[in-house]
Amino acid sequence: MPERTAAKEQKRRDTLTGFVRAEAQALGFDLCRITGADAIPEAKDRLGEFIDAGRHGTMEWMAETRDRRGDPRTLWSDVKSIVVFGLNYGPDEDPRGILAKPEMGAISVYARNRDYHDVIKGRLKEIATRFAARAGADVKVFVDTAPVMEKPLAAAAGLGWQGKHTNLVSRIHGSWLFLGSMFTTAELNIDEPEADHCGSCRACLDACPTDAFPAPYQIDARRCISYLTIEHKGSIDPHLRPLIGNRIYGCDDCLAACPWNKFAREASEMKLQAREDLKEPSIEYLLSLDDAAFRTFFSGSPVKRIGRDRFVRNVLIAAGNSGERRFAGRCRELTLDPSPAVRGMAVWALSRLLETSEFATFAAQRPSDESDSDVLDEWRLAGVA
Known part of the structure; x- marks a missing residue:
């Protein structure tokens, strides 16, 4: 039995x-x-x-x-x-290829x-x-x-x-x-x-x-x-x-x-096929995203979960690393963004994209009402007291 x-x-x-x-x-x-x-x-x-x-x-x-x-x-x-x-x-190809294109943003394969x-x-x-x-x-x-x-x-x-x-x-x-x-x-x-x-x-x-x-x-x-x-x-x-x-x-x-x-x-x-617009998105376009545009562009994507402010913070780091001076205009605008995380990284990106004298001139003309300690730290890190 x-x-x-x-x-x-x-x-x-x-x-x-x-x-x-x-x-x-x-x-x-x-x-x-x-x-x-x-x-x-x-x-x-x-x-x-x-x-x-x-x-x-x-x-x-x-x-x-x-x-x-x-x-x-x-x-x-x-x-x-x-x-x-x-x-x-x-992926169908080595995803590291985009790293040689600093004007584009690299999004992890799983999130495309x-x-x-x-x-x-x-x-x-x-x-x-x-x-x-x-x-x-x-x-x-x-x-x-x-x-x-x-x-x-x-x-x-x-x-x-x-x-x-x-x-x-x-x-x-x-x-x-x-x-x-x-x-x-x-x-x-x-x-x-x-x-x-x-x-x-x-x-x-x-x-x-x-x-x-x-x-x-x-x-x-x-x-x-x-x-x-x-x-x-x-x-x-x-x-x-x-x-x-x-x-x-x-x-x-x-x-x-x-x-x-x-x-x-x-x-x-x-297998989930990558969206074409997420394979090599333009840094210039991503810097322009407000909250509504961010939510629309990343609808259904895991990227949406980190929120617009943290994402644009990341994009600003990429912009600062790009050497692409054409991103400086949008970075200037983002130093006035409602989000401290975005403002701080915009300062850092600008300090890398502009000539020292040009950055100093911009800093001298900035509003004097900044109160966020992290943003103020970024100005100090950039050499502006």
């Missing part, structure tokens, strides 16, 4: 595992693998070390959710199996179309609904926004391994994978984790413009351009601004440098 029961249970696991894999394939996911709720015991300590070292910067939500984030069972005590889905979003959170979560909900009905089990789906450490879970499930740039690397899809997960109370067949195949390669580490990797497999978000241009709300370190170049939202350098990208298979039909 025990053997018969075990065989029956295994058959049920096989059936449900096959069902969820078939559903994933039908909805366009490139990878679907499964791990257990106890698969990442080392994640909590690693996360703690990262936060205790202050490498999370101003992302306080990471510190606030560290306990739930470090162990899936703390997030949901009843979870038994975790299904991790991967979607290849690899619809917000992937919405796209993937919608598909996962479809799978979860059908799976729950078939399995008679509870399910929850997550796409990046919940306190789930999806990269360690994906590595444990065998989608790939966390490379030296801390992102997931796949022998099939390189460094270009969106991840989503489905937690369930059902017992499913567990996949083997993937071995680390980075070897002695350090291409991703050497590619980082701001030296954001203190050591292989470690990242300091405070120096990461993706963090600085997306998550960081305050003033960006003046020493890092010139290194940002024309990257106005995110940075793909470490991902694009990964040699495993050479072996990436063609992406699935579900």
